[in-house]
Amino acid sequence: MLRPRILIADDHPLLLKGLEEFLKDLKYPIIGTYTDGLSAYNAIIKNKPDIAILDIEMPNLTGVDIAKKCKRHQIETKIILITLHKEKKFFEQAIKYNIHGYLLKEFALNEIEDCITSVCKGEPYFSSKIYKRFSHTSEPNSEIEKLTPSEIKILKRIAEEMTSTEIADLLNISVRTVEKHRANIIRKLTLEQKPNALLIWSQKNKQLFL
Template sequence: MLRPNILIADDHPLLLRGLEEFLREKNYQIIATCTDGLSAYNTIIKEKPDIAILDIEMPNMTGIDIAKNCKRHQIDTKIVLNTLHKEKRIFEEAVKYNIHGYLLKEFALSEIEACIESVCKGESYFSEKIYKRFSTSTEQGTHIEKLTRSEMKILKLIADEMTSGEIADFLSISVRTVEKHRANIIKKLDLDQKPNALLIWAQKNKESLL
C-alpha cells in the first residue's frame, strides 16, 4: 500500500477542504470526500478505500459508529479518527473498534503523513499528546495500541487459552511465526519473560481485546 486510496469525511467544509488540498499536494489519491457519517460509511462499502480519515462528530453516523460497523462487518478499510476530542472515555471507546489512528485536529497537518505511513505498514498511530496522556494511565497501560492487527488477532486467541500449535493450525501459519508474534507482543507490552505472563495479561484484559 505505497500510495493508498483515501476517503476523508468531516462536516466542517473548510477543514475538509483544507485536509483534502494538503494531501493532494502531497500526491495522495483522494477517492472521495464526505460531509456526513452515513454517506462516508456507504462510500466505504462501495469504494473500499485503503484508509478512511473521519471526524468523530458528524451528522447521521459518528466516526466511532463507522469504525464499529467496519469491525462488525470485517471491512478492511483502516480507520483514522481526526478530532478535537481529548476525553479519555472517547479515546478508549475508539480503540475498542480497532481504529488505526487517532489524530487531534490541532496537530493533524503536521502528523497526517506520519500517520498514513504507519497505517500503511500495519501499525497504529496516535497523536503524541493523546498517546502520552492516556497510554500509561489505563490499567492495561502497556501500549496495546502499538500492536499490529495480526498481533491483536493472536493475542485474542491467547486470551482464549489456545496454544501456539492450535493458533498456528487455526490461522494456517507456522508455529515459528506464532512464536515470533508472541515475542513481539511481549516486547511491545513490556511484559516479564516469565512463563504464562502473556496468557495471564491477555486473560486479565480480555474484555479490552474484543
C-alpha cells in the first residue's frame, strides 16, 4: 500500500521539525511544512495532499479555519489536528467540521502513526484522553447492551457511513423510523447532540457490535 502524502503546519518550529523528521523516519512522504495557516491552505489547494496535519492555533488561518474551508470547497484532503488545548469547544469543532484526527501534542508522537493508519482506512481517530473526557463513552460494553436488535442493525449501517435515506432504502423502512432509531441510540449511549458524534462512536467501537 502506498504511503499517504502528508503536509504539516505548525507555528512552533521545533515541533514542526520534530514531527517532520519522525514521519520521514517512518517513510512517509512529506510534501511540505508550513508555519502559518494561509500558506498551508494554499499548499493544500495546489498539491492536494492525502493528509494535512495542522496545529489548531496558527497565524492567518487556524487549523479549524482550514478544515472549514476544505469542507466548504469539498477538498478531499483529510485533516488531522494537533493541539495543546483540552477544552471541550475544540473537540466539538473537530466533530462539527468532519476532522478525521484530533491529537494532543503531548501524545502526538506516540499516537500519530496509529492515527494516520486509522484515517487512511476512513476511520476517525481521536486521542483517547480527549475522546473519553468528552464523549461519555468510557464504558461502551455496558452501553451497547441497552440497544435493541433493530438499533444494532441501524448502528452497523451508520458505522459504514450510510445516510438515513440509504439505511431506510436498504432495510425497507421509512427515513423517519431510521431517525427515531438514531435518536434512541444517541440517548442510550449518552452521546452529545453533535453532528457526526454517533458516526465517530460507531467507528471507534464497532468491534462491539459487528
